[in-house]
Amino acid sequence: MSGDSIPIAWPLSSLxxxxxxxxxxxxxxxxPLLRYLICLGLSTDEAQDTVQDAFLSLxxxxxxGGSQENIRSWVFRVAHNRARNRQGSYQRRxxxxxxxxxxxxxxxxxxxxxxxxxxxxxQLGKAMRQLTEGERECLLLRxxxxxxxxxxxxxxxxxxxxxxxxxxxxxxxxxxxxx
Amino acid sequence: xxxxSGKLMAWLDHELASDEMAGVERHIEECAECQREVAAYREAxxxxxxxxxxVMESRLRRRSSQWVPVLSAAGAVTFAVVAxxxxxxxxxxxxxxxxxxxxxxxxxxxxxTVVETTSVASKSVPRRHAAxxxxxxxxxxxxxxxxxxxxxxxxxxxxxxxxxxxxxFTADLSIGVDGSAQQMRLRPRLIGxxxxxTQP
Numbered sequence: 001m002s003g004d005s006i007p008i009a010w011p012l013s014s015l016x017x018x019x020x021x022x023x024x025x026x027x028x029x030x031x032p033l034l035r036y037l038i039c040l041g042l043s044t045d046e047a048q049d050t051v052q053d054a055f056l057s058l059x060x061x062x063x064x065g066g067s068q069e070n071i072r073s074w075v076f077r078v079a080h081n082r083a084r085n086r087q088g089s090y091q092r093r094x095x096x097x098x099x100x101x102x103x104x105x106x107x108x109x110x111x112x113x114x115x116x117x118x119x120x121x122x123q124l125g126k127a128m129r130q131l132t133e134g135e136r137e138c139l140l141l142r143x144x145x146x147x148x149x150x151x152x153x154x155x156x157x158x159x160x161x162x163x164x165x166x167x168x169x170x171x172x173x174x175x176x177x178x179x
Numbered sequence: 180x181x182x183x184s185g186k187l188m189a190w191l192d193h194e195l196a197s198d199e200m201a202g203v204e205r206h207i208e209e210c211a212e213c214q215r216e217v218a219a220y221r222e223a224x225x226x227x228x229x230x231x232x233x234v235m236e237s238r239l240r241r242r243s244s245q246w247v248p249v250l251s252a253a254g255a256v257t258f259a260v261v262a263x264x265x266x267x268x269x270x271x272x273x274x275x276x277x278x279x280x281x282x283x284x285x286x287x288x289x290x291x292t293v294v295e296t297t298s299v300a301s302k303s304v305p306r307r308h309a310a311x312x313x314x315x316x317x318x319x320x321x322x323x324x325x326x327x328x329x330x331x332x333x334x335x336x337x338x339x340x341x342x343x344x345x346x347x348f349t350a351d352l353s354i355g356v357d358g359s360a361q362q363m364r365l366r367p368r369l370i371g372x373x374x375x376x377t378q379p
Contacts, residue, residue, distance in 0.1 A: 035235040044238045124230050143228050148194050167188035174219040177226065 022062070025071060026055050032144040033079050039140050040083055050086075054079040073150035076141065080154050120177070127176035135169035142166055181212050191220055326354040331365075345370050 030051055037047035057078050058071070128136060134155065141151045148162040157165070183206050189195050190203040207213045329350040333342035347368050355361040 031235075035231055038235050038238050039231045044241075120226065121230055121233065124226055128227075139227060140231070142192070143224075143231050148189075148192065163189050163194060164185070166192070167185060170188055170220050170223050171216075173227065174216075174223040177223060 022055065022059055025058070025075070029072060029075055030055075033076065036076070036140050036144050037079060037083055039143075040080075040137070042083055042086065046083075046086060050079050050082045053082055070150060070153065073146065073153040076144075076146065076150070077154040080137075123177045124173070127173050130176065131169055131172060135165055135172070138162055138165045139169045139173070181206075181210055181216075183210075183213060184216060187213055187216055188220055191217060191224075327352040330368075 033051050033054065034047050037050055038044060042050065054075050058075055061074075128139075131139070134157070137155055138151055138157075141154055142148075146154065148166070149159045151157070151162045151166075152159045155162070183203055186195065186199070186203050187207070190200060190207070193200070195203060207217060329352060331348045331350055333347050336348065347370055349366055349368050351364045351366065352360055353362045
């Protein structure tokens with residue numbers, strides 16, 4: 001995981017007053033958000049649009065007096081919901097988000113490593129596609145450093161359910177990838 | 180399967196309460212099966228992380244590489260258009276060869292410049308001033324007809340030795356009805372041949 005998250009309570013007045021905090025949040029969360037959306041199955045353009053929309057929504061939300069205890073899960077939730085709203089691309093590609101990338105991924109390694117890594121990625125991609133939608137989303141959000149409670153906030157699940165889902169999903173991955 | 184296997188992932192992610200964390204940790208230290216499972220979960224998590232990084236990097240690289248041929252093609256097209264425009268601007272339009280009014284001998288590189296602009300402008304001078312105009316007669320020809328001939332020495336356009344001796348060039352410049360230069364045609368001339376006349 002990319003590190004523990006800390007529940008963040010930002011004073012509204014300071015956030016609304018100083019856009020630097022939103023900018024700082026953007027710098028911190030842009031890449032994890034983008035990676036999550038791309039791994040979900042969005043195209044690069046769609047993912048970037050969704051990220052921009054999410055932060056615009058955050059800015060508007062804060063400017064209008066809205067309050068969020070955990071802004072990270074708030075932003076991820078907005079982005080996740082917008083990704084779900086893109087029904088065509090979401091459903092079309094969600095089932096195989098990671099399959100077409102193999103050949104472009106491994107330019108910097110030796111040929112032997114390339115072969116091994118390609119095979120590992122092939123198995124991983126196949127295993128990911130065999131997970132349920134909830135399992136896949138939980139794992140991808142966890143990979144971006146979100147805690148179980150935050151994942152529950154994003155997906156609308158109880159924290160205990162997130163724990164069980166993550167445990168089940170990682171076990172499936174480990175078995176199918178012969179780890 | 181060990182009774183605590185369901186809590187291993189939560190322990191790995193530090194999601195258990197502190198007292199529960201300590202209890203699971205003690206169990207893992209003593210249970211080989213749970214140790215194997217924890218190691219497998221760690222490796223699967225790491226592999227998934229690497230995979231997600233690689234997917235994003237690949238997509239972003241692919242996206243930027245898609246623009247390279249587009250930009251290169253756009254640059255090539257732009258260059259070709261500019262070159263064509265420049266070339267067309269410099270191209271001499273072929274004119275119908277017709278007798279010209281008068282030859283203006285020129286010397287050196289300055290011969291390439293258009294001369295007699297005052298005589299061209301004098302077209303607009305009223306007839307009563309005709310006596311003060313130079314003897315050059317400029318006929319109101321159609322724009323495609325040459326009105327001025329300018330002799331251009333070969334050495335003003337080509338390096339020494341590039342052109343055979345006796346060859347020079349004449350620029351036929353046609354003047355439009357508004358007095359502006361319309362077309363120019365460059366044609367070679369043989370000086371020695373012309374001066375020889377009819378003698379064998």
